[in-house]
Structures are given as structure tokens and as C-alpha cells.
Amino acid sequence: MRSVNARSASSSLVSLSVAFCLVVLAGSCDTGQAQSAAAPVTCATCHVGVAAHYAVAPMRHAMEPAGADPQLTAHPELRANVGKYSYRIQTSDGRSTYTVTDGVNTVTLPIRWIFGQHSQTFVLEKDGHLYESLVSFYPRDNTLAVTPGDERIVPATLTQAMGRELSLWESRSCFNCHATGVVPGHQLDPEKLAPGLDCQRCHAGAQQHMADASRNSFATLPPSLRRLDSEEISAFCGQCHRTWDTVVRNHWKGPAFVRFQPYRLGNSKCFIGNDKRISCLACHDPHQQLSHDQAYYDSKCLACHRAPHPASATSSPPASPAYKPCPVAKSNCVSCHMPKVDLPGGHQQFTDHQIRIVRPGEPYPD
Ligand code: HEC
Numbered sequence: 001m002r003s004v005n006a007r008s009a010s011s012s013l014v015s016l017s018v019a020f021c022l023v024v025l026a027g028s029c030d031t032g033q034a035q036s037a038a039a040p041v042t043c044a045t046c047h048v049g050v051a052a053h054y055a056v057a058p059m060r061h062a063m064e065p066a067g068a069d070p071q072l073t074a075h076p077e078l079r080a081n082v083g084k085y086s087y088r089i090q091t092s093d094g095r096s097t098y099t100v101t102d103g104v105n106t107v108t109l110p111i112r113w114i115f116g117q118h119s120q121t122f123v124l125e126k127d128g129h130l131y132e133s134l135v136s137f138y139p140r141d142n143t144l145a146v147t148p149g150d151e152r153i154v155p156a157t158l159t160q161a162m163g164r165e166l167s168l169w170e171s172r173s174c175f176n177c178h179a180t181g182v183v184p185g186h187q188l189d190p191e192k193l194a195p196g197l198d199c200q201r202c203h204a205g206a207q208q209h210m211a212d213a214s215r216n217s218f219a220t221l222p223p224s225l226r227r228l229d230s231e232e233i234s235a236f237c238g239q240c241h242r243t244w245d246t247v248v249r250n251h252w253k254g255p256a257f258v259r260f261q262p263y264r265l266g267n268s269k270c271f272i273g274n275d276k277r278i279s280c281l282a283c284h285d286p287h288q289q290l291s292h293d294q295a296y297y298d299s300k301c302l303a304c305h306r307a308p309h310p311a312s313a314t315s316s317p318p319a320s321p322a323y324k325p326c327p328v329a330k331s332n333c334v335s336c337h338m339p340k341v342d343l344p345g346g347h348q349q350f351t352d353h354q355i356r357i358v359r360p361g362e363p364y365p366d
């Protein structure tokens, strides 16, 4: 057993001591599990709280391993008709298959790559090519229907009806946003990727930190994301959730793009690039489940929209300026100012992050 003194490793260890324990210190863990000396060190060994929350967080499940998908297991038989084609997804004994037929010919493929924890789209392989399934599963309506973005496709062949062929570039980016382990410049091998986002997908350098930390060296901590301002965090989350620049550069307009939160938030008058009170992290902890409780967000809005504190009103400039309060209501701010918007197709809704005064009958603002 290595002789490690966790408490002398760093002063901030003390503040983190509730959240983790060091298995390398035999017997110091109070998880109730007997830890053998050979237990492999993982992030969860030390960051117990973060790892426990993250295990059930959406981004951990941005892809599900084949056979372990709760949605398909709960819906062992799904069917849809689109044009002259019939689709069927069957799941039994931890295996799912995707079938499309035009009544004469039939293609059946195994489902190996399942994208999304709510709505689900499948990446399929046929004759060495990758395809995005033309139909997706929408749990909200409990239905199989056309995949977002594919509404205008009129398939000319059974293969086209099965799915939209992905270019190498596009399949790389799919897996790069939904899985861990895509290496730039290397051939894409989906079998070698870890489904969902591992800790190191966001915390670059964490593997080295883990190796060093388990030898009681803290010289190689991953860069702190907490210090980033709201503009930098929007760019960080926007690698996948799409940045304002990406959306504007591509001339993406209309409600289909309401799902790109960094872009919508950047459009809002509330967004101040160097004010952390409007950073993604002010409202969301990426390690935790998304809160659907409207009242949860009130304090985030009121951090800015409040009567000025007498002290900060006189000191100049005030440390954290206050902005106008609401003349209409004192709670559930997001229910009026961050409306839900239906995606074209109607099976999915997103929250408009362009925080604003919403006037009845007014069109969706781009
Ligand atoms: C052997 C224990 C140990 C292991 C294993 C470990 N960490 Fe840490 N980690 C620490 C300690 C201790 C700190 C805090 C050091 C400090 O604050 O001075 C820390 C800090 C961090 C930070 C904070 C950086 C900052 O300043 O905001 C991140 C992020 C992090 N670890 C991620 C990870 C990830 C991801 C893994 C798994 C790949 C991992 N750690 C594995 C002990 C560990």
C-alpha cells in the first residue's frame, strides 16, 4: 500500500473531502463497500459526489450501449408507415433490429448505435457505410416518426428509405458529440468508442491527473472550467450545443434552431459576456439532471433583476449591477420569459433561451 497523506496534498482537499475519499488509503472510504487493494482507481474513487450524480445525468447517456437501452427495452415493438414504406423496431433478449420494407423487399439491420436518451435516432451500418435511421423514436408521443431534418427526403430506393447515408465527416461529428474517444486524424471506429460523454470528454488532461493524483501528485490538475466567463462557457458548451457564430455563419433560421441554446441565449438582452450570472453554469450543473422545476430558476434571474442593494447603488462601479425588476410577477420567471417551442415535426419541444418579453401572437424571433 502506498503511503499517501491526502490531507497534506493540497489545502483545498479539505473543502472537497466530503465529496471524495481515497481508496488508496485502505479503509478510509465509508461507502460501505469493502475495497480490495486491487480495485482500479477511477474518477469516482475520489470525486464520489460528482461521479454519483453524473452517472444518471443526460450527457452520460447521450448514447446508449446496444442492449442496455431502457427506451427500446420498454417498447419491444415499434411500427410506423411513412409513404409506401413500413418500419419496425423489435427488441428482445437485449438485441434490437431495424426493419424497413416496401412490401416486396425487406432490409433488417441490427441496431448498434443508439443516440439520445429521450428522443432516439439510430446510426446503422450497411455494406460498410453508415446511415442515420430515417425514423426516430419519440417517447413524448410514444411514436416512431421521421427523424428531425429528414422530413423532405423522398426515398427512391429501399436503402434510402432505411436511412440517410452519412459522409465520413458527418458520422465523425455525430460520434464526437455523443460519445468519447474520437481521435482527430484517425479512422473512425465506432466499436472502439465509449458511448455517452466520459469525464475526460469535458475535462481534457484528466487521465494524467488521475494517474498522478493516485500517486499523491496534484501538479497536473485539469484546467478549471469554473473560471471561464459566460462567453467562454457558451463557446465550450457550444462545441456540441452549437455556438452563436456557428448558427449565424450557416444562416440557420427558424424554430428548428431553437435547440441551440448558446445561440439563443447570445441573442437575449440578458446575455453579458463577462457576467457569470448569465453563464450556462449559473442555471445548469453539467453533472446533474436538468431541473424541470420553474421556481428553481427564479433565484438565477433575480441575481440580476432585483432592486439595487443600497451599498452597491452608491459604490461605483457596483460589483454586481442590478437590472430592472419585473412589473408583472415575482416568481416562475421562466414560465413567461423562456417559452417552450415545438420543433418542426411536432414531436419535440425546446426551451427558448432568448430570454425576452413575449407578446401574445408575436412570431418566433430569429
Ligand atoms: C486519487 C484521487 C483523484 C482521482 C483518481 C481523480 N481526482 Fe480529480 N482531483 C483530486 C483532487 C484531490 C482534486 C483537488 C485538488 C485541488 O483542488 O487542489 C482534484 C481536482 C479535479 C478537478 C478540478 C479542477 C479545478 O480546479 O476546477 C477536476 C475537473 C478533476 N479533478 C477531474 C477528475 C477526473 C475527470 C478524474 C478521472 C479521470 C479525476 N479527477 C480523478 C483527486 C483525484
Ligand code: HEC
Residues within 6 Å of the ligand: 115, 116, 117, 118, 119, 120, 121, 122, 123, 132, 166, 170, 171, 173, 174, 175, 177, 178, 239, 240, 241, 242, 259, 260
Ligand atoms: C455538434 C455536436 C452534435 C452533432 C454533430 C450531433 N449531435 Fe445530436 N445532439 C447534440 C446535442 C448538444 C444534443 C442535445 C440538445 C439538442 O437536442 O440539440 C443532441 C441531441 C440529439 C438527439 C436527441 C436527444 C434527446 O435526448 O432527445 C438525438 C437523437 C441526436 N442528437 C442524434 C444525433 C445523430 C444521429 C447525429 C449524427 C447524424 C447527431 N446527433 C449529431 C449534439 C450533436
Ligand code: HEC
Residues within 6 Å of the ligand: 058, 059, 061, 062, 063, 115, 116, 117, 118, 176, 177, 178, 197, 201, 202, 233, 236, 237, 238, 239, 240, 241, 280, 281, 284, 285, 286, 290
Ligand atoms: C461533447 C459534447 C457536449 C458538450 C461539450 C456539452 N454537451 Fe450538453 N449535451 C450533449 C448531448 C449530445 C446531449 C443530449 C443528451 C441526451 O439527452 O441524449 C446533451 C444534453 C444536455 C442537457 C440535457 C438536456 C435534456 O433535455 O435533458 C443539458 C442541460 C446540457 N447538455 C447542458 C450542457 C452544458 C451546460 C454544457 C457546458 C458546460 C454542455 N452541455 C456541454 C453534448 C454536449
Ligand code: HEC
Residues within 6 Å of the ligand: 043, 044, 047, 050, 051, 054, 059, 197, 198, 199, 200, 201, 202, 203, 225, 226, 281, 286, 287
Ligand atoms: C459536459 C461536460 C462535463 C462532463 C462530461 C463532466 N464535467 Fe466536470 N465540470 C464541467 C464544468 C463545466 C465544470 C465547472 C463547473 C462549476 O464548477 O460550476 C466542472 C467541474 C468539475 C469539478 C470541480 C468542481 C466540482 O464540482 O467539484 C470536478 C471535480 C469535476 N468536474 C469532475 C468531473 C467528473 C469526475 C466527471 C465524470 C464523472 C465530470 N466532471 C464530467 C464539465 C463537465
Ligand code: HEC
Residues within 6 Å of the ligand: 233, 234, 237, 238, 241, 259, 261, 262, 263, 265, 277, 278, 279, 280, 281, 282, 283, 284, 290, 291, 292, 293, 294, 297, 300, 301, 334, 338, 349, 350, 351, 352, 353
Ligand atoms: C437563466 C437560466 C438559464 C441559462 C443561463 C441557461 N439555461 Fe438552459 N435551460 C433553462 C431552463 C429554464 C430550461 C428548461 C428546463 C425545463 O423546464 O425543462 C433549460 C433547458 C436547457 C436544455 C434542455 C433542452 C431545452 O432547450 O429545453 C439544455 C440542453 C440547456 N438548457 C442548455 C443550456 C446551455 C448550453 C446554456 C448556455 C448557453 C444554457 N442552457 C443557459 C435555463 C437556463
Ligand code: HEC
Residues within 6 Å of the ligand: 269, 270, 271, 272, 275, 276, 277, 278, 297, 300, 301, 302, 303, 304, 305, 323, 324, 333, 334, 337, 338, 355, 356, 357
Ligand atoms: C447577467 C444578468 C442577467 C440575468 C441573470 C438575467 N437577466 Fe434579464 N436582462 C439583463 C439585462 C442587462 C437586460 C437589458 C437591460 C435592462 O432591461 O435592464 C435584461 C433584460 C430582460 C428582459 C427585457 C427584455 C426585453 O425584451 O426587453 C426580460 C423580460 C428579462 N431580462 C428577464 C429575465 C429572466 C426571466 C431571467 C432569468 C431566466 C433573466 N432575465 C436573467 C440581465 C440579466
Ligand code: HEC
Residues within 6 Å of the ligand: 298, 301, 302, 305, 324, 325, 326, 327, 328, 329, 330, 331, 332, 333, 334, 335, 336, 337, 357
Ligand atoms: C405571468 C408572466 C410573467 C412572469 C411569471 C414574469 N414576468 Fe416579467 N414580464 C412579463 C410581461 C408581460 C412583461 C412586460 C410588461 C410590459 O412592459 O407591459 C414583463 C417584463 C419584465 C421585464 C422588463 C422590465 C422593464 O421595465 O423593461 C423584466 C426584466 C422581467 N419581466 C423579469 C422577470 C423576472 C425576473 C421574473 C421572475 C421573478 C418575471 N419577469 C416573471 C410577464 C411575466
